[in-house]
Amino acid sequence: MLWERLSVTGLESGLSGIGVCDVDPFDDVRLTLEDRKASGLAGGLTFTYNDPVRSTDITRSFPWARRLVVAAHPYVPDSGSPSPPKHGTGRVARFATADHYVPLRNALGRLATLLTDEGYRAETLVDDNRLVDRAAAVRAGVAWWGKSTMVLAPGVGPWILLGSVVTDAELPETEPMVRDCGTCDACIPACPTGALISPGVLDARRCLAHLLQAAGSIPIELREAVGDRVYGCDECLDACPPGQRLIQETGEGGGRIDLLEALELSDAALLERFDHFYIPRRRPGYLRRNLLVALGNSGGGEAEVTMAGGLLANPDPIVRSHAAWALGRLGGQAARNHLDGATRSEQDAEVVREIESALAQCEGSPAEAGH
Numbered sequence: 496m497l498w499e500r501l502s503v504t505g506l507e508s509g510l511s512g513i514g515v516c517d518v519d520p521f522d523d524v525r526l527t528l529e530d531r532k533a534s535g536l537a538g539g540l541t542f543t544y545n546d547p548v549r550s551t552d553i554t555r556s557f558p559w560a561r562r563l564v565v566a567a568h569p570y571v572p573d574s575g576s577p578s579p580p581k582h583g584t585g586r587v588a589r590f591a592t593a594d595h596y597v598p599l600r601n602a603l604g605r606l607a608t609l610l611t612d613e614g615y616r617a618e619t620l621v622d623d624n625r626l627v628d629r630a631a632a633v634r635a636g637v638a639w640w641g642k643s644t645m646v647l648a649p650g651v652g653p654w655i656l657l658g659s660v661v662t663d664a665e666l667p668e669t670e671p672m673v674r675d676c677g678t679c680d681a682c683i684p685a686c687p688t689g690a691l692i693s694p695g696v697l698d699a700r701r702c703l704a705h706l707l708q709a710a711g712s713i714p715i716e717l718r719e720a721v722g723d724r725v726y727g728c729d730e731c732l733d734a735c736p737p738g739q740r741l742i743q744e745t746g747e748g749g750g751r752i753d754l755l756e757a758l759e760l761s762d763a764a765l766l767e768r769f770d771h772f773y774i775p776r777r778r779p780g781y782l783r784r785n786l787l788v789a790l791g792n793s794g795g796g797e798a799e800v801t802m803a804g805g806l807l808a809n810p811d812p813i814v815r816s817h818a819a820w821a822l823g824r825l826g827g828q829a830a831r832n833h834l835d836g837a838t839r840s841e842q843d844a845e846v847v848r849e850i851e852s853a854l855a856q857c858e859g860s861p862a863e864a865g866h
Protein backbone atom coordinates (compact mmCIF):
# COMPACT_ATOMS: atom_id res chain seq x y z
CA MET A 496 0.00 0.00 0.00
CA LEU A 497 1.07 3.57 -0.71
CA TRP A 498 1.04 4.65 2.95
CA GLU A 499 3.33 1.76 3.99
CA ARG A 500 5.78 2.68 1.20
CA LEU A 501 5.73 6.33 2.28
CA SER A 502 6.32 5.37 5.88
CA VAL A 503 9.21 3.02 5.08
CA THR A 504 10.81 5.57 2.73
CA GLY A 505 10.47 8.31 5.35
CA LEU A 506 12.09 6.27 8.09
CA GLU A 507 14.84 5.07 5.70
CA SER A 508 15.50 8.74 4.89
CA GLY A 509 16.28 9.45 8.55
CA LEU A 510 12.91 10.80 9.73
CA SER A 511 12.09 9.95 13.33
CA GLY A 512 8.35 10.15 12.77
CA ILE A 513 5.80 10.37 9.98
CA GLY A 514 2.01 10.61 10.04
CA VAL A 515 -1.01 11.68 8.02
CA CYS A 516 -3.83 14.08 8.87
CA ASP A 517 -6.79 15.68 7.14
CA VAL A 518 -6.79 19.25 5.86
CA ASP A 519 -9.58 20.71 8.01
CA PRO A 520 -8.68 24.23 9.17
CA PHE A 521 -6.76 24.51 12.47
CA ASP A 522 -9.40 26.85 13.93
CA ASP A 523 -8.02 26.70 17.49
CA VAL A 524 -4.60 27.85 16.27
CA ARG A 525 -6.15 30.65 14.18
CA LEU A 526 -7.92 31.93 17.30
CA THR A 527 -4.66 31.70 19.27
CA LEU A 528 -2.76 33.59 16.58
CA GLU A 529 -5.42 36.31 16.48
CA ASP A 530 -5.57 36.54 20.30
CA ARG A 531 -1.80 36.81 20.61
CA LYS A 532 -1.66 39.51 17.97
CA ALA A 533 -4.44 41.45 19.71
CA SER A 534 -2.93 41.10 23.20
CA GLY A 535 0.59 42.02 22.06
CA LEU A 536 2.07 38.62 23.01
CA ALA A 537 3.05 38.08 19.35
CA GLY A 538 5.51 40.97 19.71
CA GLY A 539 5.49 41.89 16.02
CA LEU A 540 6.09 38.31 14.82
CA THR A 541 5.47 37.88 11.10
CA PHE A 542 5.60 34.39 9.52
CA THR A 543 2.33 32.52 10.27
CA TYR A 544 1.05 35.59 12.14
CA ASN A 545 0.88 37.64 8.92
CA ASP A 546 -2.26 35.93 7.70
CA PRO A 547 -3.75 33.58 10.35
CA VAL A 548 -6.64 32.53 8.09
CA ARG A 549 -4.27 31.37 5.37
CA SER A 550 -1.66 29.76 7.66
CA THR A 551 -4.29 27.66 9.44
CA ASP A 552 -6.17 26.50 6.34
CA ILE A 553 -3.96 24.74 3.81
CA THR A 554 -6.79 24.56 1.25
CA ARG A 555 -6.55 28.36 0.83
CA SER A 556 -3.11 27.84 -0.72
CA PHE A 557 -3.74 24.39 -2.27
CA PRO A 558 -7.47 24.02 -3.08
CA TRP A 559 -6.83 20.43 -4.26
CA ALA A 560 -5.32 19.35 -0.90
CA ARG A 561 -6.84 16.28 0.80
CA ARG A 562 -4.10 15.17 3.24
CA LEU A 563 -0.93 16.36 4.93
CA VAL A 564 1.91 13.86 5.31
CA VAL A 565 3.77 15.29 8.31
CA ALA A 566 7.40 14.47 9.02
CA ALA A 567 9.78 15.01 11.95
CA HIS A 568 13.54 15.22 11.40
CA PRO A 569 15.77 14.65 14.46
CA TYR A 570 18.60 17.20 14.09
CA VAL A 571 20.34 16.28 17.34
CA PRO A 572 22.95 14.72 17.74
CA ASP A 573 24.12 15.83 14.22
CA SER A 574 23.96 19.46 15.35
CA GLY A 575 26.48 18.91 18.17
CA SER A 576 26.24 20.85 21.43
CA PRO A 577 27.96 24.17 22.00
CA SER A 578 31.13 23.77 24.06
CA PRO A 579 31.06 25.45 27.51
CA PRO A 580 31.23 29.27 27.53
CA LYS A 581 34.67 30.43 26.43
CA HIS A 582 35.92 34.00 26.56
CA GLY A 583 35.37 35.85 23.31
CA THR A 584 32.94 33.38 21.79
CA GLY A 585 29.21 33.41 21.08
CA ARG A 586 26.73 30.55 20.97
CA VAL A 587 24.38 29.36 18.23
CA ALA A 588 21.34 27.22 19.10
CA ARG A 589 21.57 23.63 17.89
CA PHE A 590 18.93 23.98 15.14
CA ALA A 591 21.17 26.54 13.40
CA THR A 592 24.70 25.13 13.77
CA ALA A 593 24.30 24.21 10.07
CA ASP A 594 21.31 24.14 7.73
CA HIS A 595 19.64 21.19 9.47
CA TYR A 596 16.57 21.60 7.26
CA VAL A 597 18.45 20.08 4.28
CA PRO A 598 17.97 16.39 5.26
CA LEU A 599 14.31 17.12 6.06
CA ARG A 600 13.80 18.72 2.62
CA ASN A 601 15.49 15.74 0.97
CA ALA A 602 13.31 13.23 2.82
CA LEU A 603 10.14 15.16 1.96
CA GLY A 604 11.28 15.34 -1.66
CA ARG A 605 11.47 11.53 -1.76
CA LEU A 606 7.96 11.24 -0.31
CA ALA A 607 6.62 13.74 -2.84
CA THR A 608 8.23 11.78 -5.68
CA LEU A 609 6.55 8.57 -4.50
CA LEU A 610 3.19 10.36 -4.59
CA THR A 611 3.69 12.01 -7.98
CA ASP A 612 4.94 8.70 -9.46
CA GLU A 613 1.54 7.30 -8.49
CA GLY A 614 -0.20 10.15 -10.32
CA TYR A 615 -1.06 12.31 -7.28
CA ARG A 616 -0.28 15.95 -6.69
CA ALA A 617 2.31 16.69 -4.02
CA GLU A 618 4.08 19.85 -2.76
CA THR A 619 6.59 20.01 0.09
CA LEU A 620 6.33 22.62 2.85
CA VAL A 621 9.14 23.25 5.32
CA ASP A 622 8.91 26.09 7.84
CA ASP A 623 6.49 27.70 5.42
CA ASN A 624 4.13 30.50 6.40
CA ARG A 625 1.21 28.67 4.76
CA LEU A 626 1.07 25.95 7.45
CA VAL A 627 1.26 25.80 11.26
CA ASP A 628 3.72 22.89 11.42
CA ARG A 629 3.32 22.01 15.09
CA ALA A 630 -0.47 21.77 14.95
CA ALA A 631 -0.18 19.50 11.88
CA ALA A 632 2.36 17.29 13.71
CA VAL A 633 0.01 16.94 16.69
CA ARG A 634 -3.01 16.12 14.54
CA ALA A 635 -1.02 13.54 12.53
CA GLY A 636 0.17 11.82 15.71
CA VAL A 637 3.84 12.66 15.13
CA ALA A 638 4.22 14.63 18.38
CA TRP A 639 2.38 16.13 21.37
CA TRP A 640 2.15 19.70 22.65
CA GLY A 641 4.62 20.60 25.38
CA LYS A 642 4.21 23.40 27.89
CA SER A 643 7.20 25.13 26.26
CA THR A 644 4.98 25.42 23.11
CA MET A 645 7.40 22.98 21.45
CA VAL A 646 5.99 19.71 20.21
CA LEU A 647 7.72 16.63 21.58
CA ALA A 648 8.15 13.15 20.17
CA PRO A 649 9.11 9.86 21.79
CA GLY A 650 12.87 9.34 22.10
CA VAL A 651 13.78 12.78 20.78
CA GLY A 652 11.68 15.15 22.90
CA PRO A 653 11.65 18.66 21.38
CA TRP A 654 14.75 18.13 19.18
CA ILE A 655 12.89 17.76 15.88
CA LEU A 656 12.26 19.98 12.87
CA LEU A 657 8.95 19.61 11.06
CA GLY A 658 7.81 19.59 7.47
CA SER A 659 4.91 18.29 5.40
CA VAL A 660 3.88 17.12 1.98
CA VAL A 661 0.47 18.37 0.93
CA THR A 662 -1.25 15.94 -1.41
CA ASP A 663 -4.57 15.04 -3.04
CA ALA A 664 -4.02 11.34 -2.23
CA GLU A 665 -6.70 10.26 0.28
CA LEU A 666 -4.23 8.40 2.51
CA PRO A 667 -5.45 6.78 5.77
CA GLU A 668 -5.14 9.19 8.70
CA THR A 669 -2.88 8.28 11.64
CA GLU A 670 -4.09 8.62 15.25
CA PRO A 671 -2.99 11.55 17.46
CA MET A 672 -0.78 10.56 20.41
CA VAL A 673 -2.34 10.33 23.83
CA ARG A 674 0.49 12.02 25.75
CA ASP A 675 1.20 15.25 27.56
CA CYS A 676 3.75 16.75 29.93
CA GLY A 677 1.99 15.48 33.04
CA THR A 678 3.23 17.23 36.17
CA CYS A 679 6.52 18.37 34.61
CA ASP A 680 6.94 22.12 34.13
CA ALA A 681 10.75 22.30 33.96
CA CYS A 682 10.85 24.55 30.88
CA ILE A 683 8.94 27.39 32.53
CA PRO A 684 11.47 28.40 35.24
CA ALA A 685 14.36 27.49 32.86
CA CYS A 686 13.53 30.38 30.53
CA PRO A 687 16.08 33.15 31.24
CA THR A 688 13.60 35.97 30.58
CA GLY A 689 10.30 34.56 31.85
CA ALA A 690 8.93 34.42 28.29
CA LEU A 691 6.85 31.30 29.03
CA ILE A 692 4.20 33.15 30.96
CA SER A 693 2.03 30.06 31.54
CA PRO A 694 1.92 26.50 30.14
CA GLY A 695 1.77 26.70 26.34
CA VAL A 696 1.84 30.53 26.21
CA LEU A 697 4.89 32.38 24.92
CA ASP A 698 5.37 36.14 25.19
CA ALA A 699 7.45 36.70 22.06
CA ARG A 700 8.45 40.18 23.31
CA ARG A 701 10.65 38.46 25.91
CA CYS A 702 11.74 35.39 23.92
CA LEU A 703 15.45 35.55 23.06
CA ALA A 704 14.98 33.25 20.06
CA HIS A 705 12.61 35.88 18.64
CA LEU A 706 14.59 38.98 19.62
CA LEU A 707 17.80 37.66 18.04
CA GLN A 708 16.06 37.27 14.68
CA ALA A 709 13.76 40.29 14.84
CA ALA A 710 14.33 43.72 13.30
CA GLY A 711 15.08 46.74 15.51
CA SER A 712 16.93 47.09 18.79
CA ILE A 713 17.21 44.36 21.40
CA PRO A 714 15.37 45.78 24.45
CA ILE A 715 18.04 47.17 26.75
CA GLU A 716 16.62 45.44 29.84
CA LEU A 717 16.99 42.01 28.16
CA ARG A 718 20.51 42.41 26.76
CA GLU A 719 22.31 40.95 29.77
CA ALA A 720 20.01 37.91 29.61
CA VAL A 721 21.12 37.37 25.99
CA GLY A 722 24.43 36.25 27.52
CA ASP A 723 26.65 34.71 24.85
CA ARG A 724 23.77 33.82 22.50
CA VAL A 725 24.12 35.09 18.93
CA TYR A 726 21.30 33.18 17.26
CA GLY A 727 18.45 31.09 18.68
CA CYS A 728 17.90 29.93 22.25
CA ASP A 729 17.74 26.35 23.51
CA GLU A 730 17.12 26.90 27.21
CA CYS A 731 13.53 25.58 27.34
CA LEU A 732 14.55 22.61 25.18
CA ASP A 733 17.64 21.79 27.26
CA ALA A 734 15.43 21.60 30.35
CA CYS A 735 13.00 19.13 28.78
CA PRO A 736 13.25 15.59 30.27
CA PRO A 737 12.06 13.70 27.14
CA GLY A 738 15.05 15.14 25.24
CA GLN A 739 17.68 14.52 27.92
CA ARG A 740 19.02 11.20 26.69
CA LEU A 741 19.72 12.63 23.25
CA ILE A 742 21.53 15.64 24.70
CA GLN A 743 23.67 13.42 26.88
CA GLU A 744 24.67 11.39 23.80
CA THR A 745 25.55 14.54 21.85
CA GLY A 746 29.18 15.59 21.65
CA GLU A 747 30.38 19.17 21.70
CA GLY A 748 31.06 21.09 18.53
CA GLY A 749 29.58 23.39 15.96
CA GLY A 750 27.83 25.93 18.14
CA ARG A 751 30.59 28.47 18.89
CA ILE A 752 31.50 31.64 17.01
CA ASP A 753 34.64 33.72 17.55
CA LEU A 754 33.04 37.12 18.12
CA LEU A 755 35.99 39.31 17.07
CA GLU A 756 36.57 37.26 13.94
CA ALA A 757 32.88 37.54 12.96
CA LEU A 758 32.77 41.29 13.68
CA GLU A 759 35.74 41.82 11.35
CA LEU A 760 33.93 40.29 8.35
CA SER A 761 32.66 42.49 5.51
CA ASP A 762 28.89 42.67 4.92
CA ALA A 763 29.08 40.15 2.10
CA ALA A 764 31.32 37.71 4.00
CA LEU A 765 29.14 37.92 7.12
CA LEU A 766 25.95 37.17 5.19
CA GLU A 767 27.64 34.35 3.32
CA ARG A 768 29.05 32.71 6.45
CA PHE A 769 25.63 32.72 8.13
CA ASP A 770 23.53 32.27 5.00
CA HIS A 771 21.15 29.82 6.74
CA PHE A 772 20.21 32.35 9.47
CA TYR A 773 16.96 34.26 9.19
CA ILE A 774 18.09 37.92 9.18
CA PRO A 775 15.40 40.54 8.55
CA ARG A 776 15.85 42.04 5.09
CA ARG A 777 19.31 40.35 5.05
CA ARG A 778 20.60 43.50 6.82
CA PRO A 779 24.04 42.60 8.23
CA GLY A 780 23.61 45.18 11.00
CA TYR A 781 21.15 42.86 12.77
CA LEU A 782 23.74 40.12 13.02
CA ARG A 783 26.41 42.61 14.16
CA ARG A 784 23.91 43.85 16.76
CA ASN A 785 23.69 40.31 18.20
CA LEU A 786 27.47 39.83 18.07
CA LEU A 787 27.96 43.13 19.92
CA VAL A 788 25.55 42.19 22.71
CA ALA A 789 27.42 38.90 23.19
CA LEU A 790 30.73 40.85 23.05
CA GLY A 791 29.48 43.21 25.75
CA ASN A 792 28.53 40.25 27.90
CA SER A 793 31.86 38.51 27.30
CA GLY A 794 33.71 40.12 30.20
CA GLY A 795 35.89 41.95 27.74
CA GLY A 796 39.47 42.95 27.23
CA GLU A 797 41.39 45.47 25.17
CA ALA A 798 40.64 43.85 21.81
CA GLU A 799 36.89 43.74 22.56
CA VAL A 800 36.83 47.43 23.57
CA THR A 801 38.78 48.41 20.44
CA MET A 802 36.37 46.44 18.24
CA ALA A 803 33.23 47.95 19.82
CA GLY A 804 34.85 51.41 19.75
CA GLY A 805 35.55 51.06 16.02
CA LEU A 806 31.94 50.06 15.37
CA LEU A 807 30.72 53.37 16.84
CA ALA A 808 31.56 54.67 13.35
CA ASN A 809 29.55 52.00 11.48
CA PRO A 810 27.06 53.48 8.98
CA ASP A 811 24.17 51.45 10.51
CA PRO A 812 22.68 53.18 13.60
CA ILE A 813 21.58 49.77 15.00
CA VAL A 814 25.23 48.73 15.05
CA ARG A 815 26.33 52.03 16.65
CA SER A 816 23.66 51.75 19.41
CA HIS A 817 24.66 48.23 20.34
CA ALA A 818 28.38 49.09 20.11
CA ALA A 819 27.73 51.85 22.65
CA TRP A 820 25.89 49.41 24.92
CA ALA A 821 28.74 46.87 24.63
CA LEU A 822 31.25 49.56 25.64
CA GLY A 823 29.13 50.56 28.64
CA ARG A 824 28.95 46.94 29.71
CA LEU A 825 32.67 46.29 29.15
CA GLY A 826 33.50 49.47 31.10
CA GLY A 827 36.91 51.01 31.77
CA GLN A 828 38.68 54.20 30.71
CA ALA A 829 39.32 53.11 27.12
CA ALA A 830 35.61 52.32 26.63
CA ARG A 831 34.73 55.70 28.08
CA ASN A 832 37.16 57.48 25.73
CA HIS A 833 35.49 55.85 22.71
CA LEU A 834 32.05 56.89 23.97
CA ASP A 835 33.19 60.45 24.74
CA GLY A 836 34.61 60.72 21.23
CA ALA A 837 31.33 59.54 19.69
CA THR A 838 29.22 62.09 21.61
CA ARG A 839 30.94 64.83 19.62
CA SER A 840 30.00 63.46 16.19
CA GLU A 841 26.84 61.33 16.66
CA GLN A 842 23.70 62.79 15.02
CA ASP A 843 21.13 59.98 15.49
CA ALA A 844 18.93 60.70 18.53
CA GLU A 845 18.53 57.02 19.48
CA VAL A 846 22.27 56.38 19.29
CA VAL A 847 22.93 59.51 21.37
CA ARG A 848 20.60 58.12 24.05
CA GLU A 849 22.43 54.78 24.00
CA ILE A 850 25.81 56.54 24.32
CA GLU A 851 24.58 58.57 27.31
CA SER A 852 23.24 55.49 29.00
CA ALA A 853 26.50 53.60 28.29
CA LEU A 854 28.54 56.47 29.76
CA ALA A 855 26.39 56.34 32.89
CA GLN A 856 27.01 52.59 33.09
CA CYS A 857 30.79 53.16 32.72
CA GLU A 858 30.67 55.54 35.70
CA GLY A 859 29.23 52.77 37.82
CA SER A 860 31.46 49.96 36.50
CA PRO A 861 34.09 48.45 38.83
CA ALA A 862 36.86 49.48 36.40
CA GLU A 863 35.91 53.11 36.98
CA ALA A 864 35.80 52.95 40.77
CA GLY A 865 38.25 55.43 42.29
CA HIS A 866 38.68 57.51 39.10
Ligand code: B12
Pocket residue numbers: 523524525527528531540542543544588589590621622623624625626627628629630640641642643644645646647653654655656657658694695696697699702704705726727728729731732
Ligand atom coordinates in the same frame (compact mmCIF):
# COMPACT_ATOMS: atom_id res chain seq x y z
C1 B12 B 1 6.81 31.98 14.66
C2 B12 B 1 7.77 30.86 15.00
C3 B12 B 1 8.63 31.06 16.07
C4 B12 B 1 8.49 32.27 16.99
C5 B12 B 1 7.30 32.03 17.95
C6 B12 B 1 7.27 30.63 18.56
C7 B12 B 1 5.90 30.22 19.07
N1 B12 B 1 5.87 29.57 20.20
O1 B12 B 1 4.91 30.48 18.43
C8 B12 B 1 9.90 32.32 17.65
C9 B12 B 1 10.79 33.22 16.80
C10 B12 B 1 9.93 32.78 19.09
C11 B12 B 1 10.34 30.87 17.47
C12 B12 B 1 11.29 30.28 18.27
C13 B12 B 1 11.69 28.96 18.14
N2 B12 B 1 11.35 28.12 17.14
CO1 B12 B 1 10.05 28.56 15.77
N3 B12 B 1 8.68 28.74 14.47
C14 B12 B 1 7.80 29.66 14.28
C15 B12 B 1 6.87 29.28 13.12
C16 B12 B 1 7.32 30.03 11.85
C17 B12 B 1 5.39 29.52 13.39
C18 B12 B 1 4.92 29.08 14.78
C19 B12 B 1 3.49 29.45 15.02
O2 B12 B 1 2.70 29.62 14.11
N4 B12 B 1 3.11 29.62 16.25
C20 B12 B 1 1.73 29.94 16.51
C21 B12 B 1 1.40 29.87 17.94
C22 B12 B 1 -0.08 30.19 18.13
O3 B12 B 1 1.67 28.54 18.33
P1 B12 B 1 2.05 28.13 19.79
O4 B12 B 1 2.67 29.24 20.52
O5 B12 B 1 2.84 26.90 19.62
O6 B12 B 1 0.59 27.89 20.40
C23 B12 B 1 0.08 26.60 20.64
C24 B12 B 1 0.43 26.11 22.02
O7 B12 B 1 0.49 27.25 22.86
C25 B12 B 1 -0.75 25.22 22.34
N5 B12 B 1 -1.25 25.48 23.67
C26 B12 B 1 -2.10 26.44 24.05
N6 B12 B 1 -2.36 26.35 25.35
C27 B12 B 1 -1.69 25.28 25.81
C28 B12 B 1 -1.64 24.74 27.09
C29 B12 B 1 -0.83 23.61 27.32
C30 B12 B 1 -0.78 23.02 28.67
C31 B12 B 1 -0.07 23.05 26.25
C32 B12 B 1 0.80 21.89 26.47
C33 B12 B 1 -0.13 23.64 24.94
C34 B12 B 1 -0.96 24.73 24.76
O8 B12 B 1 -1.81 25.55 21.43
C35 B12 B 1 -1.43 26.68 20.67
C36 B12 B 1 -2.07 26.58 19.29
O9 B12 B 1 -3.44 26.68 19.42
C37 B12 B 1 7.13 27.73 13.01
C38 B12 B 1 7.11 27.17 11.57
C39 B12 B 1 5.69 26.99 11.08
N7 B12 B 1 5.44 27.39 9.86
O10 B12 B 1 4.83 26.50 11.80
C40 B12 B 1 8.54 27.57 13.64
C41 B12 B 1 8.75 26.38 14.58
C42 B12 B 1 7.58 26.33 15.54
N8 B12 B 1 9.95 26.75 15.32
C43 B12 B 1 10.74 25.77 15.60
C44 B12 B 1 11.91 25.88 16.38
C45 B12 B 1 12.90 24.72 16.29
C46 B12 B 1 12.13 26.99 17.19
C47 B12 B 1 13.20 27.16 18.29
C48 B12 B 1 13.47 25.91 19.10
C49 B12 B 1 14.52 27.65 17.63
C50 B12 B 1 15.61 27.98 18.64
N9 B12 B 1 16.35 27.02 19.16
O11 B12 B 1 15.82 29.13 18.90
C51 B12 B 1 12.58 28.29 19.14
C52 B12 B 1 11.69 27.73 20.28
C53 B12 B 1 11.00 28.78 21.10
C54 B12 B 1 9.68 28.25 21.67
N10 B12 B 1 9.63 27.93 22.95
O12 B12 B 1 8.70 28.14 20.90
C55 B12 B 1 10.18 24.46 15.07
C56 B12 B 1 9.53 23.70 16.25
C57 B12 B 1 9.74 22.21 16.24
C58 B12 B 1 9.16 21.60 17.50
N11 B12 B 1 9.73 20.50 17.90
O13 B12 B 1 8.21 22.09 18.07
C59 B12 B 1 9.13 24.99 13.99
C60 B12 B 1 7.91 24.10 13.81
C61 B12 B 1 9.91 25.10 12.68
C62 B12 B 1 10.02 23.76 11.95
N12 B12 B 1 9.46 23.67 10.76
O14 B12 B 1 10.58 22.83 12.45
N13 B12 B 1 9.65 30.26 16.47
Ligand code: SF4
Pocket residue numbers: 685686687688689690691697701702703704705728729730731732
Ligand atom coordinates in the same frame (compact mmCIF):
# COMPACT_ATOMS: atom_id res chain seq x y z
S1 SF4 C 1 13.57 30.02 23.46
FE1 SF4 C 1 14.70 30.80 25.25
S2 SF4 C 1 13.80 32.81 25.68
FE2 SF4 C 1 12.38 31.73 24.26
S3 SF4 C 1 10.90 30.71 25.62
FE3 SF4 C 1 12.54 29.21 25.27
S4 SF4 C 1 13.99 29.56 26.98
FE4 SF4 C 1 12.65 31.33 26.88
Ligand code: SF4
Pocket residue numbers: 641642643644645676679680681682683731734735736737
Ligand atom coordinates in the same frame (compact mmCIF):
# COMPACT_ATOMS: atom_id res chain seq x y z
S1 SF4 D 1 10.15 20.61 30.11
FE1 SF4 D 1 8.49 19.31 30.92
S2 SF4 D 1 6.72 20.68 30.80
FE2 SF4 D 1 8.24 21.59 29.48
S3 SF4 D 1 7.76 20.78 27.46
FE3 SF4 D 1 9.32 19.42 28.37
S4 SF4 D 1 8.11 17.77 29.34
FE4 SF4 D 1 6.70 19.47 28.92
